[in-house]
Amino acid sequence: MTHNTDTSVKTEGVWKIFQTDGLSIEAVRDVSLVIGAGEFVVLAGPSGSGKTTLLNLLGGLSHPTKGRVWIADTDITDMSERELARMRLERIGFVFQAYNLLPVLSAKENAEFPLLLRGVAEEERERLVSELFEKIGIGGLEHRRPSKLSGGQQQRVAVARAVIGKPALVLADEPTANLDREASRALLDLMVTLNRDLGVTFVFATHDNELMERAGRLIHLVDGEISSDNKQVLR
Amino acid sequence: MNGRVRLLTSLAWRNVRRQARRSSLTAAAMIVGLALLMFSRSLAEGAHEDWIDAGVRLGSGHISVQSPEFRDRATIEHRISPRQIEQIQEALSADIIAAEVTATAPRITVRGLASSAAGARPVVIMGVDPELESAFSNLGDKLAEGRYLQPGDRLHAYIGTALASRLRLRLGSRLVLTAQDADGEITGQLARVAGIFESGIPTVDEGLIHIPLTTAQEWLAAEGELTTFAIVLRSSKSVASTFESIVSRLANSSGLSVLSWHETMPELDGAVRVDDFGDMIFHGILLSIVALAIVNTVLMSVLYRVREFGVLRALGLSQVQTGSVVFIEGLILTISSGFAGMILGISLTMLFFHDGLDFSFLFDSELTMAGIVIDPIIIPTFTTSLILNSVAFITLIGVLSSFYPALHAARVDIAESMKFEA
Numbered sequence: 001m002t003h004n005t006d007t008s009v010k011t012e013g014v015w016k017i018f019q020t021d022g023l024s025i026e027a028v029r030d031v032s033l034v035i036g037a038g039e040f041v042v043l044a045g046p047s048g049s050g051k052t053t054l055l056n057l058l059g060g061l062s063h064p065t066k067g068r069v070w071i072a073d074t075d076i077t078d079m080s081e082r083e084l085a086r087m088r089l090e091r092i093g094f095v096f097q098a099y100n101l102l103p104v105l106s107a108k109e110n111a112e113f114p115l116l117l118r119g120v121a122e123e124e125r126e127r128l129v130s131e132l133f134e135k136i137g138i139g140g141l142e143h144r145r146p147s148k149l150s151g152g153q154q155q156r157v158a159v160a161r162a163v164i165g166k167p168a169l170v171l172a173d174e175p176t177a178n179l180d181r182e183a184s185r186a187l188l189d190l191m192v193t194l195n196r197d198l199g200v201t202f203v204f205a206t207h208d209n210e211l212m213e214r215a216g217r218l219i220h221l222v223d224g225e226i227s228s229d230n231k232q233v234l235r
Numbered sequence: 236m237n238g239r240v241r242l243l244t245s246l247a248w249r250n251v252r253r254q255a256r257r258s259s260l261t262a263a264a265m266i267v268g269l270a271l272l273m274f275s276r277s278l279a280e281g282a283h284e285d286w287i288d289a290g291v292r293l294g295s296g297h298i299s300v301q302s303p304e305f306r307d308r309a310t311i312e313h314r315i316s317p318r319q320i321e322q323i324q325e326a327l328s329a330d331i332i333a334a335e336v337t338a339t340a341p342r343i344t345v346r347g348l349a350s351s352a353a354g355a356r357p358v359v360i361m362g363v364d365p366e367l368e369s370a371f372s373n374l375g376d377k378l379a380e381g382r383y384l385q386p387g388d389r390l391h392a393y394i395g396t397a398l399a400s401r402l403r404l405r406l407g408s409r410l411v412l413t414a415q416d417a418d419g420e421i422t423g424q425l426a427r428v429a430g431i432f433e434s435g436i437p438t439v440d441e442g443l444i445h446i447p448l449t450t451a452q453e454w455l456a457a458e459g460e461l462t463t464f465a466i467v468l469r470s471s472k473s474v475a476s477t478f479e480s481i482v483s484r485l486a487n488s489s490g491l492s493v494l495s496w497h498e499t500m501p502e503l504d505g506a507v508r509v510d511d512f513g514d515m516i517f518h519g520i521l522l523s524i525v526a527l528a529i530v531n532t533v534l535m536s537v538l539y540r541v542r543e544f545g546v547l548r549a550l551g552l553s554q555v556q557t558g559s560v561v562f563i564e565g566l567i568l569t570i571s572s573g574f575a576g577m578i579l580g581i582s583l584t585m586l587f588f589h590d591g592l593d594f595s596f597l598f599d600s601e602l603t604m605a606g607i608v609i610d611p612i613i614i615p616t617f618t619t620s621l622i623l624n625s626v627a628f629i630t631l632i633g634v635l636s637s638f639y640p641a642l643h644a645a646r647v648d649i650a651e652s653m654k655f656e657a
């Protein structure tokens with residue numbers, strides 16, 4: 001048991017083995033890592049190297065086959081679905097590759113959804129959303145439906161939703177994969193800024209070499225194993 | 236918690252609106268199904284009410300009061316005394332009962348023989364009060380020749396066409412009625428044919444004779460007495476409650492037994508039940524088809540939105556909450572369209588058929604069933620219980636057909652649902 005509140009997420013000897021058609025695929029193999037609060041981590045690796053599988057384990061979207069996972073100082077390994085849902089609501093933000101937003105809600109309603117679920121009062125929500133939308137550069141788009149936003153704008157709203165509740169950890173799984181180069185850079189800039197200014201902890205999976213260089217810490221995954229883990233100076 | 240329910244409900248509501256095409260398909264199935272159900276139920280209710288009304292008027296009413304032994308052995312031996320008649324009339328004068336009663340008929344009913352020069356036939360002889368009876372039974376309306384009994388009549392008889400031809404009787408012909416009287420003596424009574432009726436029911440046309448009550452009482456040595464006191468109510472729906480009221484008011488009068496039409500006319504009761512059962516099966520099938528259509532469309536929309544449910548779960552909704560969104564969607568759809576269908580069914584039925592539907596084209600001659608003639612004109616009837624049942628049905632379909640899709644949404648594997656086919 002660790003009681004280090006400076007830890008955002010921690011794993012010990014985590015494995016994820018899929019059984020399909022009598023074949024077992026070791027998607028994540030014996031991964032142990034500690035990510036401190038406020039870090040900006042890029043999880044790099046070719047397609048199929050296990051990035052998504054590892055992020056799902058970190059966010060409590062799936063259970064490890066072996067090993068343990070902590071969010072801050074809470075062991076989530078054996079949590080029930082119900083407890084995991086609550087944990088995600090309170091401590092984790094997700095940004096997926098695309099189609100993150102609920103199509104029937106406006107940009108603002110999407111962004112404030114975690115606050116609504118937590119029962120945050122309207123005034124407080126208004127304030128948080130408008131501040132964040134300004135900062136993220138999508139001020140004025142609050143009432144648009146996702147279908148009326150560009151891909152880059154949609155991902156910004158998704159980032160806003162992920163960070164709005166001040167989670168312990170934001171997991172972003174190739175959020176720029178569907179964006180052009182410029183929009184990708186802008187989205188990464190945004191996350192770096194949020195990390196620097198608000199201290200949001202990001203774990204960002206990508207196989208884009210240019211984006212990797214922007215990481216405070218770069219973890220390479222090969223065949224489900226960590227092949228390198230380097231802190232680097234942020235540029 | 237309340238805020239969350241509101242959030243999930245508003246999400247569900249918007250999902251229903253967003254999938255307008257799919258939603259309207261589901262709604263259409265439900266609306267047509269319910270409208271059909273309302274129409275067909277109202278016809279069945281109307282038809283049954285007709286059958287029952289025709290049956291009980293010819294028979295011994297919705298409710299009848301007799302001596303307890305009369306039911307097993309219908310002889311003059313088992314009578315109601317003048318004192319008991321007073322008690323019955325007093326019971327009927329209570330407001331809640333009087334409000335339901337539309338006609339009463341004091342009767343003496345005996346089995347006997349009708350004979351003429353041409354021969355003799357076994358008959359049921361009914362001594363009736365001409366005035367009360369003509370408001371009670373519909374036999375007076377089935378007149379073929381002559382007239383029905385009138386107040387002041389003495390030796391007049393009202394007989395059926397079949398009996399008239401068997402005994403070669405015409406208007407004004409004389410016949411002799413023979414039966415056992417109250418003292419156990421076989422006695423005869425002379426009568427003249429005042430009217431001939433044709434009810435369409437062979438056993439009635441062949442074997443029923445109405446004579447004035449006072450004549451019957453004198454002839455059978457039963458002055459002031461009756462065998463049966465028959466009661467017709469406003470509607471068969473109020474039989475159960477009125478029956479209870481009468482029973483409780485007569486509880487202190489010994490030697491009286493109160494019977495409902497269910498007991499006095501078991502064949503009619505059976506016919507209504509069988510018909511209801513058939514309807515139930517038909518409606519069950521109809522509603523199952525509607526429910527399947529709803530399950531299908533709601534489930535399709537779930538399969539198509541797996542990713543959305545993955546997102547909801549990742550955002551921290553529990554399985555129950557995620558399933559609830561779909562469940563509420565299903566309920567909104569079925570319940571709103573169910574009510575629309577119900578209202579449509581009622582208003583269309585009442586708009587076009589408030590004067591009744593004429594089914595006579597289906598039959599070339601009069602249709603009898605369980606000893607009554609069926610009126611080919613059916614007036615659709617909507618009762619409170621029909622409407623309450625339909626509301627329960629709608630809710631049941633809504634719950635049942637939303638449950639499976641909701642379960643499906645709740646069980647979405649988050650990791651799977653978020654995958655991209657590269």
Ligand SMILES: Nc1ncnc2c1ncn2[C@@H]1O[C@H](COP(=O)(O)OP(=O)(O)O)[C@@H](O)[C@H]1O
Pocket residue numbers: 018019020025026027045046047048049050051052053054
């Ligand atoms: N549900 C699953 N069942 C079987 N194999 C899976 C499943 N999910 C992922 N895998 C396999 O695990 C490996 C890692 O996949 P993934 O984590 O998606 O990699 P990445 O995100 O780096 O592209 C791949 O070989 C993939 O085919």
Ligand SMILES: [Mg+2]
Pocket residue numbers: 051052053173174
């Ligand atoms: Mg991936």
